[in-house]
Amino acid sequence: MTPSPAAVEAAGSIPTLVIDTTAVTANVRTIGSATDGEVMAVVKADAFGHGTVAVAKASLAGGATRFGVTTLAEALDLRAAGFTERILSWLNPLDADFAAAAAHGIEVAVPGLAHLAAVRAAPGLRVHLQLDTGMARDGASPEEWVALCREARAAEAAGLLSVVGVMGHLPCADRPGHPANDAGRARFAWGLQTAHDLGLRPADHHLAATAATLSDPLSHHTMSRIGAGLVGIDESHTARLRPALTLTAPLVQVREVAAGTSVGYGHSWQAPRDTRLGLLALGYADGLPRLASNRAEVLVGGRRRPVVGRISMDMTIVDLGEADGPDAPREGDLATVFGPGDAGEPTAAEWAGWAETLEHEIVTGLGPRLHRITVGEPPATPNRPTLTPKTIGIR
Ligand SMILES: *Cc1c(COP(=O)(O)O)cnc(C)c1O
Numbered sequence: 001m002t003p004s005p006a007a008v009e010a011a012g013s014i015p016t017l018v019i020d021t022t023a024v025t026a027n028v029r030t031i032g033s034a035t036d037g038e039v040m041a042v043v044k045a046d047a048f049g050h051g052t053v054a055v056a057k058a059s060l061a062g063g064a065t066r067f068g069v070t071t072l073a074e075a076l077d078l079r080a081a082g083f084t085e086r087i088l089s090w091l092n093p094l095d096a097d098f099a100a101a102a103a104h105g106i107e108v109a110v111p112g113l114a115h116l117a118a119v120r121a122a123p124g125l126r127v128h129l130q131l132d133t134g135m136a137r138d139g140a141s142p143e144e145w146v147a148l149c150r151e152a153r154a155a156e157a158a159g160l161l162s163v164v165g166v167m168g169h170l171p172c173a174d175r176p177g178h179p180a181n182d183a184g185r186a187r188f189a190w191g192l193q194t195a196h197d198l199g200l201r202p203a204d205h206h207l208a209a210t211a212a213t214l215s216d217p218l219s220h221h222t223m224s225r226i227g228a229g230l231v232g233i234d235e236s237h238t239a240r241l242r243p244a245l246t247l248t249a250p251l252v253q254v255r256e257v258a259a260g261t262s263v264g265y266g267h268s269w270q271a272p273r274d275t276r277l278g279l280l281a282l283g284y285a286d287g288l289p290r291l292a293s294n295r296a297e298v299l300v301g302g303r304r305r306p307v308v309g310r311i312s313m314d315m316t317i318v319d320l321g322e323a324d325g326p327d328a329p330r331e332g333d334l335a336t337v338f339g340p341g342d343a344g345e346p347t348a349a350e351w352a353g354w355a356e357t358l359e360h361e362i363v364t365g366l367g368p369r370l371h372r373i374t375v376g377e378p379p380a381t382p383n384r385p386t387l388t389p390k391t392i393g394i395r
Contacts, residue, residue, distance in 0.1 A: 003373040014371050015249035015282040019050050021058035021376030023244040028062025031229045035220045042068040042227030049364040053081050054374045068225050075106040098122035112140045120160045128165030131191040133184040135171045149198040165204035173211035174235035211236035233359045246339035251278040264309025278318040285313045287366035289355035296354045299336040299345035301329045
């Protein structure tokens with residue numbers, strides 16, 4: 001996880017995303033202290049855009065014991081990277097390669113009878129029966145649940161699979177106290193009881209994701225599936241988690257413009273006074289939402305500066321103000337687009353607000369063109385100094 005000198009060198013001159021794995025480890029510790037249950041690190045979607053392998057390692061260092069992913073492909077990637085922990089994959093089509101899952105010891109969710117039939121055809125799988133606990137999205141309906149449990153028990157008795165878990169997912173966990181959470185917990189309890197009555201003995205029962213783990217102890221059961229919280233996102237706003245990403249970009253050009261100058265596509269902004277505009281070489285192709293045009297801010301030279309004009313595919317314009325003294329921002333100076341907020345820079349959560357979306361969508365939408373550097377403490381050597389954006393020379 002130590003970045004190469006070349007990677008650090010490059011960071012000053014091109015748009016760069018720094019992933020701080022020490023934040024991930026700390027977040028897992030914080031979340032783990034909120035529950036007696038096991039922590040499953042959900043590293044789907046490239047660990048929410050942060051890099052699967054680095055986040056997986058940092059999660060184990062923080063006390064996570066196993067992994068959750070969406071697709072079998074993601075699970076097989078973890079195996080290929082050398083992870084031997086238990087892995088659960090919960091969303092697969094009927095013709096997914098369940099034989100490969102069995103061969104690699106990957107557990108799968110079974111959300112209905114059709115999937116049960118597909119999974120039976122690949123003997124030896126460990127499965128988690130999935131109940132819809134109020135989203136009408138994934139998982140079996142209560143109507144199907146009884147038959148699903150009965151047939152799963154029959155398949156288990158025939159030696160075709162073993163039911164090791166029962167899972168659900170709450171629809172409104174980001175709003176503690178919302179009645180849908182009570183209803184979801186109650187339905188989950190009913191589903192567990194039903195499974196038990198029909199002869200199943202799943203050791204794992206898991207309902208809570210990040211927000212419920214942090215705000216709703218009644219939802220905890222034997223394990224929590226933690227995704228957003230790994231990377232510092234807490235929709236329940238109850239814990240202080242640390243964002244793991246910092247996005248910087250140098251000013252590639254600074255120009256003076258006269259009052260009244262129209263800026264960018266569509267002329268959506270006019271300079272109200274003579275000013276200086278800074279150009280950043282990143283745009284919506286890199287994940288900056290166009291909706292944040294004329295709303296967002298970035299930090300340059302220790303001060304927040306507004307994003308003006310339309311964010312375009314590859315470029316973003318920042319109003320640096322009039323001053324042309326020795327402290328005025330110059331070409332090559334770094335703008336911090338977002339980060340943990342320590343130096344006054346915006347957070348990804350603020351960008352989400354400017355774009356009328358969730359922080360999740362900001363961090364998972366960052367484009368492949370960004371230079372990525374992963375920093376942090378390799379888990380095996382706890383006494384080495386921590387590399388932070390500051391210590392590797394990113395201002
Ligand atoms: C993404 C996901 C999680 C993780 O949720 P977070 O709120 O990101 O912690 C857990 N369970 C399921 C089924 C998911 O799809």
